[in-house]
Each structure stands twice: as C-alpha cells, then as structure tokens.
Amino acid sequence: MSNGTGHRPRILAIDAGGTMTDTFIINERGEFVVGKAQTTPHDESIGFLNSARDALSYWDTTVEESLAGMVSGIYSGTAMLNRLLERKGRRVGVIVTAGMEDYLRLERAIQTYLGYSYSDRLHTVTHHHNTPLVPRKRIVGVRERIDVFGKVAIPLYEHEARTAVEELLALDIDALVVNLIYSFKNPAHEQRVRAIAEGVMAAAGRSVPIYLSSELYPLRADFPRLNATLLEAYAAEPSREQLQRVRAVTRAHGANFDLRVMASHGGTISIDARELARTLISGPIGGVIGAKYLAERIGAQNVACTDIGGTSFDIALITDGEYQIKNVPDVARFLLNIPLVQIDSVGAGTGSFVRVNPSNRRIEIGPDSAGARVGICYPEGGVDTVTITDCNVVLGYINPDNFLGGEIKLERQRAIAAVQQQIATPLGLDVYAAAAGVVELFEDSLKNDLLGRIIGKGYGPENYTLLSYGGGGPLHVSGYSAGLNFADVLIPSWAPGFSAFGCACGDFEYRYDRSIDLPIFPGSDEATMLQLGGAINAAWDTLADQVAAEFAKSGIAREQIHFKPAIRMQYYGQLNDLEFRSPVRRIEEPGDMTQLVHAFDELYAKIYYNAARTPDFGYLATRAIMTGAVEVEKPALPRRAAGSPTPDPEAQVGAREVYWKGSWATTPIYAMDRLHADNRIVGPAIIEAPACTLVVPPGRLVWLDQHDIFHMQQA
Incomplete structure (x- = not known):
C-alpha cells in the first residue's frame, strides 16, 4: 500500500532501548525514515506505536495505512534484561547433581566481581554476591553422575528424583530446570528425570514446563550452562509475553508479518523460537550488525563501533570484516553459555548521574543513570541529580526547545541551578567551567575505554575507522575521538536509529552450538583424521536438523536455508578458543581437516602474537556450530543530492x-x-x-x- 507521497513501507525495525524507542521504516526503494519516542517499560507496545507514528509522519502516512503492506518486522529491546535485573521472573525449581545445590549461591566466586574496576577486583572486601534467581529451598540435588567421557559413573537414584519433583511442586513452582553434571556428553539422566517429573505431575494433576540443559544448551562449563537454562525458564518465557503484546498491536493495525527479534549471535529469530534467552541484549547487537553491513558497502575492513545511549557506552570491533563472538559472555553479572557478539559496555551515557564525592572532592560519573527521565532539565522526569545531559544544556550544545524535535521541553535554568549547587559550588568553580569539566572528564573516560579495547587487540586507532551512533554519539564524538588518529570518523545522519537500522540488516538466522572436545594431534594418520572429521560432521548434521526445525515453524523449507558450518578451536593446552567459519561444508577427506587447522592458524595470527602459537602441541576442536540463514529485504544506503562545499x-x-x-x-x-x-x-x-x-x-x-x-x- 502506498501513501500520498508514493512511498510503500516494506520493513519495520524497532529498537526499544532503556531511554528511547527507535523505529526504522524502509520503503520498496530501500529508502528509510527514523522515528523516536520515549520507551514505555511497563508496555513496550505503547512506545513502539508512538515511535512508529513519528517515523511515518515524515512520509505523511500513518500506522494504520502502512502496516498492512509491510513484509517483515524486527524487534530489539531490553524487556528480558530488565526482568532479570529487577528479579521479576517465574518461580523456578531446580534439580541438580547431588553436591551442587549451592552452586547458584557460590557463583564460582567470579560473579561476585564481574563489572568491577580493576582495584575493586583485587580486594575481596568489595565483592558481593548477587541475589539468586532461585532461593536455596527450591534447589534439590539427586544422586547420579555422568563422567567426562559421557559414561554413567553413578546411576540415577530415581526415587530421589521423584521426591525432588514432589518437594518442588509443593513449593508452587511455575517451571522446572534440570541441570546435571556432563549432561551435554550424555543426556540420558536428564531425560529420565523429565520422564519421572511428567509422571509425578500427571498424578498430581499439575502441568509445569520442564527445561533440560542438555537440550537447550549442550555445552561444557556447567555453571554458565545452568545460568543459561535458568534464564530461559525464569525470564525468557515471561518476556515472550511482552513480544507477543507488540505482535498483537502490529496485527491489530493490519500487519501480516511474523515478528522477529534480534538474537545475541547477530541474526534475527522468530519470537516463537524455542530458545528466547538468546535475545537478552538484542538492542546493542543491532548496531554492530548495521556497522558490518555499512562497512561492507563503503569498503571499510576495520571498524570501531561506538554507541552512546542514555545509560551506556557500547564498544565493538569489526576486524578484517568480522566481529568476534564470545562463547561464555557475562551479562548483568551472570556468566551465560550463550554465543554473544562481543560488545564491551561501560555504564556511561548521556543520562549518567554526576556527583562530587565529598571526601575527596572528585567528580564521579555513573554508572547509574536517569535513563528516559533525561535529567533535572526535564521537569517531568522527577530527577534530582545532575546528569551529563544537564551539562550539555548548560553549555549550549543542546537546544532545550528542540529535544526530540521539540516533543520534550527542557528548562536550561533548572540545569544551571542544579549544576551550580551540586557541582560548581562544592568545587569552587564557575558553573560553566564546572559543566565543561564534567563533559571533558566524561569524554576522556570514553576515549580511554575505547583506546584500551583497540590496543588490547594488538592494533592502534590508525588501523580503524571510527563509527559513532546512538542518540549521544554525534554529541560527544568530537571529544572521545580527539587525538586518536583514526583512519576516518563516521557519523551516520541516522545515528539515533542506527541500532534499529542494524536490526533491519540482519538475516533471518538460527544458530546452534554443541561441545565436541576433539583433540587433533600433529602426525595423525588419515584414518584418525577421517574419524575426527566424521564426529564433526555428525555434530553439524544434528545442529542443522535443529536449525531446520526452527525455520519450519515459520513455514520455511530446508531447501531455502543457507547453512554455514563453523567451529571453535584452540591450541592444545591453551585456555582460549577462537571461532571461525569452516572453509569446507563437510569433512570428506584428510585434506579437509588440514584446511580447518590452517584456518585456525591464520585467525590466531591476526589476534595474538606469533610467539604464542603452539602448533607442535596439537589442537582441540571445542565446539561445533551450525548457522542457517534465509536472506531478507534490507535497506539501501541513502543517496543525497550533490552540492558544493559551501552549504546553501x-x-x-x-x-x-x-x-x-x-x-x-x-x-x-x-x-x-x-x-x-x-x-x-x-x-x-x-x-x-x-x-x-x-x-x-x-x-x-x-x-x-x-x-x-x-x-x-x-x-
């Protein structure tokens, strides 16, 4: 359906951030408009509609006129992350191997200092445990043991499993998680626990969903596997209801497409996907996917992606055209066995609170933030602490009458009075010098974080093109890029909606991983190499079947799917593995295994010093990966009419x-x-x-x- 201006909206992409909801709408020619509205955490469909209406107003059309003609819609947001942070999830019961009942409370110690500064990590007195998602009384151990080779060392004590289920049902649980040691090597015990639980529930007239770690995340590292499975039960399913609400709103306004959501690995999946925990932090991922798409079209191989929103500064590096995937990322102080585009996030955004520490008179910025409430300059926000935005308003960088196109009116005098009282007077400074000092400190902090990430990869800023986006990127890029000598500094005119743009750039794509732990030693004979190759092929085949099953839910046949096998590998004895796309689709001969090893060697040489290579010790293939993708319509880069160097x-x-x-x-x-x-x-x-x-x-x-x-x- 076209509107009066001849535009036919085709694709809808939504990025519901912690502060603002951006909507990115693309027409049949690849042209796009961006809308923006405040996020409504209690019901994100409201913020979505407001943002979509803002976007479509640029084409003089409405949501009602346009949604019926759209072919796809992609969502990214923070609903699940917020549910996790606020501990507003299901009442989950957990069955673990006997002896592991306190695992969640102990947190392997590492979760007690995740996200801390270096100095705070050094001192255990600063560490603190997170509030467990599941209290100790709802965690029950049963005797059993699968060993490291997948063999039964101790049979499952079935009567204990039965008693455990009965105890948990008596505690009125909403979901049951089963996570047993080495179940990814042999799922028999977890499957038997499920069968027992189903029998107990049937007898009691109850029906509670059961989540097996061996089915959802068959990966080594027991603690992150438990966390990921627990997240699926605790937060993912309730968050699915939020997504279904957004879908219902689109359909009520005439949409016929199946709403998809940006997943952690960089593709989009249906909101009906089996594993929805993969969408935990979908928003920032969209920006990286958009950056890769943009880089491919302008010929940039290395891109430093920087996203400044109201609450955080997110950094990702694209090197040689590829972004890195973390296989055990930490999100919201949780270690998770979920593949995640590697993004480093710092609690510093335009809404970050600014305070003067009375003991040492030092300025402290963040990590807490006003988020959608902007700052003291926004009377309706109810904020009583100065923010970075307040300082920008004081200095004249932001027009208080044109914030969000004038939809939100800011009051500069309120900001001046607050900066004077809270920052300038305690420091004995002029109010404007104080505000300028805060902004300079803020930008220097961002610069140091960015430089540290690049140098940590063994590169320098001159090797990268800097891409700045997010609502605060254009505002501060001159400060945090100063003196770093980037090859180029790019600011898309659609920077505020760039993450939503990235969502529209992602293929419809499912990814599944499985631990394999196969050693590859130098000098292995051809028979051994073929045997190892057969094990890798078998893992890829199993994962491909899972991918095809998910696509089938959306009516997509296996023949339409482009399968992309990948693998994680490390030098034998080293701790860090690397992920790379397989140079061969299947391993049919010994030479194919050699190609696999050479591909790892080449990737390793790009990331670490050559002296760290230890090929003489052999290799360990740690994880098989299969991604299946279906291409979708994507935006074209805009083309603006040429002019002269002098603006009109x-x-x-x-x-x-x-x-x-x-x-x-x-x-x-x-x-x-x-x-x-x-x-x-x-x-x-x-x-x-x-x-x-x-x-x-x-x-x-x-x-x-x-x-x-x-x-x-x-x-």
Whole structure:
C-alpha cells in the first residue's frame, strides 16, 4: 500500500532501548525514515506505536495505512534484561547433581566481581554476591553422575528424583530446570528425570514446563550452562509475553508479518523460537550488525563501533570484516553459555548521574543513570541529580526547545541551578567551567575505554575507522575521538536509529552450538583424521536438523536455508578458543581437516602474537556450530543530492551562544536535513536534527558524503 507521497513501507525495525524507542521504516526503494519516542517499560507496545507514528509522519502516512503492506518486522529491546535485573521472573525449581545445590549461591566466586574496576577486583572486601534467581529451598540435588567421557559413573537414584519433583511442586513452582553434571556428553539422566517429573505431575494433576540443559544448551562449563537454562525458564518465557503484546498491536493495525527479534549471535529469530534467552541484549547487537553491513558497502575492513545511549557506552570491533563472538559472555553479572557478539559496555551515557564525592572532592560519573527521565532539565522526569545531559544544556550544545524535535521541553535554568549547587559550588568553580569539566572528564573516560579495547587487540586507532551512533554519539564524538588518529570518523545522519537500522540488516538466522572436545594431534594418520572429521560432521548434521526445525515453524523449507558450518578451536593446552567459519561444508577427506587447522592458524595470527602459537602441541576442536540463514529485504544506503562545499544559505537556521574551551562564542546552527552531499562545515558549529545534535568544536570540520554520512576531520 502506498501513501500520498508514493512511498510503500516494506520493513519495520524497532529498537526499544532503556531511554528511547527507535523505529526504522524502509520503503520498496530501500529508502528509510527514523522515528523516536520515549520507551514505555511497563508496555513496550505503547512506545513502539508512538515511535512508529513519528517515523511515518515524515512520509505523511500513518500506522494504520502502512502496516498492512509491510513484509517483515524486527524487534530489539531490553524487556528480558530488565526482568532479570529487577528479579521479576517465574518461580523456578531446580534439580541438580547431588553436591551442587549451592552452586547458584557460590557463583564460582567470579560473579561476585564481574563489572568491577580493576582495584575493586583485587580486594575481596568489595565483592558481593548477587541475589539468586532461585532461593536455596527450591534447589534439590539427586544422586547420579555422568563422567567426562559421557559414561554413567553413578546411576540415577530415581526415587530421589521423584521426591525432588514432589518437594518442588509443593513449593508452587511455575517451571522446572534440570541441570546435571556432563549432561551435554550424555543426556540420558536428564531425560529420565523429565520422564519421572511428567509422571509425578500427571498424578498430581499439575502441568509445569520442564527445561533440560542438555537440550537447550549442550555445552561444557556447567555453571554458565545452568545460568543459561535458568534464564530461559525464569525470564525468557515471561518476556515472550511482552513480544507477543507488540505482535498483537502490529496485527491489530493490519500487519501480516511474523515478528522477529534480534538474537545475541547477530541474526534475527522468530519470537516463537524455542530458545528466547538468546535475545537478552538484542538492542546493542543491532548496531554492530548495521556497522558490518555499512562497512561492507563503503569498503571499510576495520571498524570501531561506538554507541552512546542514555545509560551506556557500547564498544565493538569489526576486524578484517568480522566481529568476534564470545562463547561464555557475562551479562548483568551472570556468566551465560550463550554465543554473544562481543560488545564491551561501560555504564556511561548521556543520562549518567554526576556527583562530587565529598571526601575527596572528585567528580564521579555513573554508572547509574536517569535513563528516559533525561535529567533535572526535564521537569517531568522527577530527577534530582545532575546528569551529563544537564551539562550539555548548560553549555549550549543542546537546544532545550528542540529535544526530540521539540516533543520534550527542557528548562536550561533548572540545569544551571542544579549544576551550580551540586557541582560548581562544592568545587569552587564557575558553573560553566564546572559543566565543561564534567563533559571533558566524561569524554576522556570514553576515549580511554575505547583506546584500551583497540590496543588490547594488538592494533592502534590508525588501523580503524571510527563509527559513532546512538542518540549521544554525534554529541560527544568530537571529544572521545580527539587525538586518536583514526583512519576516518563516521557519523551516520541516522545515528539515533542506527541500532534499529542494524536490526533491519540482519538475516533471518538460527544458530546452534554443541561441545565436541576433539583433540587433533600433529602426525595423525588419515584414518584418525577421517574419524575426527566424521564426529564433526555428525555434530553439524544434528545442529542443522535443529536449525531446520526452527525455520519450519515459520513455514520455511530446508531447501531455502543457507547453512554455514563453523567451529571453535584452540591450541592444545591453551585456555582460549577462537571461532571461525569452516572453509569446507563437510569433512570428506584428510585434506579437509588440514584446511580447518590452517584456518585456525591464520585467525590466531591476526589476534595474538606469533610467539604464542603452539602448533607442535596439537589442537582441540571445542565446539561445533551450525548457522542457517534465509536472506531478507534490507535497506539501501541513502543517496543525497550533490552540492558544493559551501552549504546553501537556508541550511543555517540560526545561531546561539555556546561555551567552547573556557569562553563563549556565537555559533552557527545548521539543520541536518537541509545539507547536501559534499557540504563542508568548519567548527565551531552545531548541526541539529530532531533526534540528535552533532557538535563540531573549533579546530574540527565535518563533510557530508552521498550516503548521508558525516566525516569528521581536523580543520
């Protein structure tokens, strides 16, 4: 269905962040518009509708007129993460191997300091245990043991399993998790516990869903496997209800597509997928997928992705065209056996609270944040602590009458008074110098975090193109990129909706992993190599069947799926394995195994020093991976009309006083949508759009390319 302007919206992508909900809508020509509205955590469908209406208003159409003609919708958000953080999940009961009942409380110690600063990690007095998702009384052990080779060392004591189920049912559980030692090697005991539980429930007239770790996450590392399975039962299923609510709203407005959600590995999956815990932090993933898609089209091999929202600063590195996957990531202070695009997140965003420590008079920023409440400058937010946004308003970087296109009115005098009282007076500073000092400290902190991630990979900033997005990216990129000598600094004009754009760039894709732990020693004969190859093939085949089964739920036949086998491997005796795409689809001859090993050697050499290689010790194939993908429609990069280096006079919409490095200067204000390709703007300048502000300080310049991407350089 087309609207009055001839646009036919085809694809809808939603990114419901902690502060704002972005909606990205693409038409039949690959053109797109971005809408923005405040997130509504209690019911994300409200924020989605408001954001979608904002986006479609640019094409003079409505949700009711457009949804019926759309072919796909993709969601990313924080509903599940919020449920986990707030401990608002199901009443789960857990059955474990006897002796492991206190596993969740002990947290392997490592969870007591995840996310801490280096100094706090060193001192155990600062460590603290998280509130368990399941209290000790709802965790029951049963005697049994599968050994490391998958053989039964101790038979399952079935009467104990029966008693355990009865005890847990008496505690009124909503879900049952079964996680037994080495069940990924041999699931027989977990399967038997399920059969016993089903019998007990039938006799009691109860029906409680049962989650087996060997079915959902058949991977080594028992504690992360328990956490991942527990997350599936505790938070994923209740969060599915939130997604179903969003789907119901789209269908009520005429949509016919099956809503998909961005998964942790970088593809999109149906909201009806069996394992939904993979979507725990779907929002930031979209930005990385969008960055990879953009990089492929502009010819950038190495990209440093930086996303500044209201609550966090997220960093991801794309090296040689690929992003890294973590196989045991930590999320919200939980170790999880879920493959996750490697993103480093710092609790520093535009909504981060700013305080002066009274004991040492030091400025402290975050990690807590005002989120969608913006700051003291937003009277309706109810915030009483200064935020980074307040400081930006004080300095004149943000137009208080044009925040979110004027939908939210900010009060500059409230921000000035708050910064004076809470920051300037305790430090004995002028209010504007105090606000500028806060912003400088904030940007220096981001710069140090970014530089540390790049150097930690053995590279320098000059090896990367910096991509800045998120609502706060354009505002602060000049500060956190200064002096780092990036090959280029890119700011898409659609930076506030870039994560939603990335969701639209992801294929419809399922991924399954299985631990295999196969040693590959130098000098192995051909028969041994073929035997190892057969084991890898068998694992790939099993995983491919799982992928096909999930696609079948959406009516997609196996023949339509593009299967991509991968593997994780390490040098024998080392601790860290690496993931890479298999150079062969199946292992049919010894030479195929050799290709697999060589592919690992090449990847290792790109990441670690050559001296760390130990091929003489052999290799260990730790995990088989199968991804199945179905290509979907994706956005095209925009093409803006060419102009001259000098912007048209009407592009400058005014001027205002802005505080730059200790003094005020009358600064030209440009409307982003009135600029043309090849326009160059030398700082100081402010470029405004409804959802973001691009700050160009003195000594820097930006120019706009034909794809609507700003390039920032030294003037």
